[in-house]
Amino acid sequence: MKLVGIAGTIEDHSYNRTLLKFMANHFSDQVDIEVLDIQDVPLFNQSDDQTDGAPVQYLKRKIEGADGVILATPEHNHTTTAAMKSVLEWLSFKIHPLAGKPVMIVGASYFDQGSSRAQLNLRQILESPGVDANVFPGNEFLLGNVRDAFDDQNNLKDDKTISFLSSTLKKFLTFVTTINDMNAKVAAADWESEDLGAHGHVDTTIDGLDMHAADWVDQATKKTNAVSGDTYVRLDCGVLTVDQLNYFLNSMPMELTYVDANNQFLYYNHQTDPENMSAKRAPAQVGNPIEDCHPKRAIPHVKQAVHILRSGQTDLFKLPVPSDGSKADMHYYQAMHDKDGNYAGINEFVLDILPIVKYYLGLTGQKLVKDPNATDALTGASKKSDDAKPDDVSGASANTDEAPAEKPAEEPKPDVDSVSGASANN
Amino acid sequence: MQKFIAMVGTNSTNSTNRKLLTYIQRHFADKAEIELMEIKDLPLFNKPEDRKVPAVVTEMANKIDAADGVIISTPEYDHSAPAALMNALEWLSFHITPFIDKPVMIVGASYGALGTSRAQEHLRQILDAPELRARIMPSSEYFLAHSLQAFDDDGNLVDEQNIKKLDGLFADFQIFVKISDQLKNAHGANYEEVRNLDWNK
Numbered sequence: 001m002k003l004v005g006i007a008g009t010i011e012d013h014s015y016n017r018t019l020l021k022f023m024a025n026h027f028s029d030q031v032d033i034e035v036l037d038i039q040d041v042p043l044f045n046q047s048d049d050q051t052d053g054a055p056v057q058y059l060k061r062k063i064e065g066a067d068g069v070i071l072a073t074p075e076h077n078h079t080t081t082a083a084m085k086s087v088l089e090w091l092s093f094k095i096h097p098l099a100g101k102p103v104m105i106v107g108a109s110y111f112d113q114g115s116s117r118a119q120l121n122l123r124q125i126l127e128s129p130g131v132d133a134n135v136f137p138g139n140e141f142l143l144g145n146v147r148d149a150f151d152d153q154n155n156l157k158d159d160k161t162i163s164f165l166s167s168t169l170k171k172f173l174t175f176v177t178t179i180n181d182m183n184a185k186v187a188a189a190d191w192e193s194e195d196l197g198a199h200g201h202v203d204t205t206i207d208g209l210d211m212h213a214a215d216w217v218d219q220a221t222k223k224t225n226a227v228s229g230d231t232y233v234r235l236d237c238g239v240l241t242v243d244q245l246n247y248f249l250n251s252m253p254m255e256l257t258y259v260d261a262n263n264q265f266l267y268y269n270h271q272t273d274p275e276n277m278s279a280k281r282a283p284a285q286v287g288n289p290i291e292d293c294h295p296k297r298a299i300p301h302v303k304q305a306v307h308i309l310r311s312g313q314t315d316l317f318k319l320p321v322p323s324d325g326s327k328a329d330m331h332y333y334q335a336m337h338d339k340d341g342n343y344a345g346i347n348e349f350v351l352d353i354l355p356i357v358k359y360y361l362g363l364t365g366q367k368l369v370k371d372p373n374a375t376d377a378l379t380g381a382s383k384k385s386d387d388a389k390p391d392d393v394s395g396a397s398a399n400t401d402e403a404p405a406e407k408p409a410e411e412p413k414p415d416v417d418s419v420s421g422a423s424a425n426n
Numbered sequence: 427m428q429k430f431i432a433m434v435g436t437n438s439t440n441s442t443n444r445k446l447l448t449y450i451q452r453h454f455a456d457k458a459e460i461e462l463m464e465i466k467d468l469p470l471f472n473k474p475e476d477r478k479v480p481a482v483v484t485e486m487a488n489k490i491d492a493a494d495g496v497i498i499s500t501p502e503y504d505h506s507a508p509a510a511l512m513n514a515l516e517w518l519s520f521h522i523t524p525f526i527d528k529p530v531m532i533v534g535a536s537y538g539a540l541g542t543s544r545a546q547e548h549l550r551q552i553l554d555a556p557e558l559r560a561r562i563m564p565s566s567e568y569f570l571a572h573s574l575q576a577f578d579d580d581g582n583l584v585d586e587q588n589i590k591k592l593d594g595l596f597a598d599f600q601i602f603v604k605i606s607d608q609l610k611n612a613h614g615a616n617y618e619e620v621r622n623l624d625w626n627k
Binding site for chain 2: 010046076078083089
């Protein structure tokens with residue numbers, strides 16, 4: 001589990017920062033706590049929006065990437081500090097990275113109170129709708145008389161204090177898991193609102209056409225004066241003619257499909273007849289809402305899949321399609337985003353990985369053997385959602401666990417001796 | 427004539443709280459001399475080890491010292507007073523004591539319906555802290571809700587009820603300032619106590 005900690009102060013020396021650093025060190029066997037710096041965050045000013053500046057974006061990125069947050073607040077004038085409040089104002093103005101985040105409050109003070117009022121006040125701020133955090137209830141950790149609390153190594157001296165902090169943190173870690181599970185369930189429940197009929201509108205939607213028309217591509221070309229043939233198009237890192245783009249896309253060793261953020265099917269690299277394709281497409285389908293491209297029974301799973309990508313629960317999920325062993329088709333659904341990070345649709349690519357696997361095995365002198373410990377071999381994506389059958393969909397099972405970032409448990413190590421031409425490079 | 431400082435509780439360029447204080451300044455011009463005070467040029471409080479406050483803070487503290495009372499108008503951000511106002515009050519209580527026993531009236535304006543109710547409660551709690559120890563006028567709240575629609579083109583409040591309520595509270599505040607002046611028996615002790623409060627000792 002990964003947490004980030006913020007001490008609500010820009011003082012050079014702060015016991016609240018010391019407390020967070022102690023927690024990060026002392027509990028490093030249970031949780032990864034990264035202490036973030038707010039030194040460069042300017043005082044909030046709604047007339048001088050610095051949301052896009054590096055210090056605020058840094059906090060946003062770190063918080064979004066964390067499972068939970070620990071805030072350590074000093075108490076100034078019976079309340080939390082301006083430095084802490086200012087950070088929270090930035091994080092509730094144009095962006096809301098703390099929304100739904102599990103947050104634990106701790107605090108240290110010079111005298112007996114241990115920041116009691118600041119903590120209550122901070123709790124109230126965190127629960128306001130702009131911040132919308134999930135604050136860990138009860139379990140107040142108030143560190144009073146802080147000047148005598150740490151030894152020379154910045155470790156808490158008192159065993160009872162450490163043991164209380166430890167039990168509090170343990171409970172918080174459970175709270176983090178619980179809240180994040182709840183958030184995932186709530187988000188997953190939203191999938192039903194996914195409009196596969198493409199009744200919505202995005203900036204690039206070509207209006208006034210019948211999406212179901214067989215000649216949609218021609219109609220859309222006419223309507224937009226779309227360029228074709230030898231007209232040059234400027235891309236991010238190159239200039240190609242439309243013909244060249246087609247040569248390029250059509251020679252990709254996989255089937256590519258473009259679905260926009262409005263769930264409209266806009267393009268595929270038309271390589272061959274539908275019968276020979278893994279994910280069957282025909283030219284007349286282009287322009288259709290994706291609802292038209294799936295059997296009715298598959299619709300709920302497609303909705304879940306699109307929603308998972310749109311809501312950012314994962315950027316890619318993979319779906320192996322079972323076969324007789326002559327092929328190993330993989331369907332990949334990759335979320336696309338514009339330069340501002342807004343969801344822009346799905347890049348679906350389908351390829352048979354069996355030739356690649358065979359080539360690799362041949363190259364390295366290895367063979368496939370059954371893993372006696374494997375429990376869920378190729379029934380599809382899903383351990384959790386038993387109702388999702390891969391053959392339902394030309395796509396998708398709703399399974400957030402199928403995140404792309406996962407590495408295989410063991411990376412195959414090339415056997416240098418069996419590779420022709422490779423010399424051991426040690 | 428009584429002299430008041432009207433502290434704008436935000437660093438925002440456009441603020442209906444500033445507008446409200448400007449109105450108060452003009453509307454009560456024959457009853458009190460009111461000077462607007464901005465908090466927008468202060469650095470973020472960092473508790474400097476040399477205990478020096480910026481020159482602009484000293485200037486503000488002197489003005490508050492010299493005034494008979496302070497009117498603070500606060501926006502509400504995230505159910506509480508804005509960081510900018512908390513920041514100003516942190517500086518104004520850092521080894522300086524302009525607010526001790528100073529009569530304070532709290533008002534607030536918000537775009538929505540609640541009129542900064544929670545920010546005002548928060549501000550009371552802050553002003554009650556030992557280093558500030560202001561005399562906040564009790565049992566008085568002035569919420570200017572829907573503040574974008576509350577003023578006419580000349581910056582005057584349009585709603586008669588709003589004006590009437592403000593007139594009453596301001597008259598009370600003028601009396602409260604006089605009463606507070608008699609509540610000075612503990613002032614010396616308060617002052618000494620705060621002067622001797624040293625968080626670093």
